Amino acid sequence: MTEPSEPGPLLTAADLLGPVDAVAASLLGCWVVTDRPDGRVALRLTEVEAYSGQGEDPASHAHRGPTPRAEVMFGPPGRLYVYFSYGVHWCANVVVGPAGRGSAVLMRAGEVLEGEPLARSRRPAARVARDLARGPARLTQALAIGPDDRGADLLDPASSVRLHRGAAPGSVSAGPRVGISVATELPWRFWETEAPSVSVFRAGVRPRRAAGRSDRSGKIDP
Structure with missing residues (x-):
């Protein structure tokens, strides 16, 4: 499949x-675009994970309600x-569902389609193009996404981080989420x-509980 040279509408x-x-x-194939002072990088999403805020998903940061950290998810x-x-x-997530629900989609991996030289400068350890955004940490590094982008409106044309339509993949696979120790049966x-x-x-493996750091999500927080 030939990829378009430009992202579609927001x-x-x-x-x-x-x-x-x-x-x-449905977000697979969509483009994530960042405009920074050093230039633009755009990638096409190839892997995502769903996290529900409806009380059915203890792996979700929203499972305990709108805590200060998870408030944006609502x-x-x-x-x-x-x-x-x-x-x-x-890590970067797209908030989805009606306001107040607390659901989000983790952007796990993507294929860089625009600004590859800039993405490579941000990811010097990547030896081949497929590794530029292969995993959630690499994805945010390639796009220069960080704490200042928390709460950004991905649907606003004036935003420095945007989510655009793209060509849907010809085939989609589903399976368990990565790196969690609860709700591992969900093929999300x-x-x-x-x-x-x-x-x-x-x-995922179940972490040992440390004082002040227990987390029902199965992830250890800083």
Whole structure:
């Protein structure tokens, strides 16, 4: 399939309503575009994960309600939820569903289609193009997404981080999410079948509980 040279129109709030797993799968093929002082990078999403805020998903940061960290997840749809994972790297999520629901879609991996030299300068460890945004930390590094983007409106044409329509993949696969130790039975990771930029699956392990750092999501917070 030949990729378009430019992203399509911006998504709308209506595109992000519905069950979180259905919306997550529909984001495959969409473009994420960042405009920074040093230039533009755009990638096409090839892998995502759904996290529900409806009380059915203990792996979700929204499972305990609108805490200070997870408040952005409760809407409106189209906001960018950015969090620091394992005290090491940033992850970026698209808030979906009606305001107040608390659902979001983690952008796990993508294929850089515009601004590859700039993405390479941000990801000097990447030896091949498929590794530029292969995994959620690499994706945010390639796009220069960080804490200042928390709450950004991905649907606003004036935003420096935007979510655009793109060509849907010809085939989509689904399976368990990566790196969690609860709700592991939910097949809420979706990826473009055989896309080289899809991250390597690693089953989650239950972390040992440390004083002041227990987290029902199965992830250890900083």
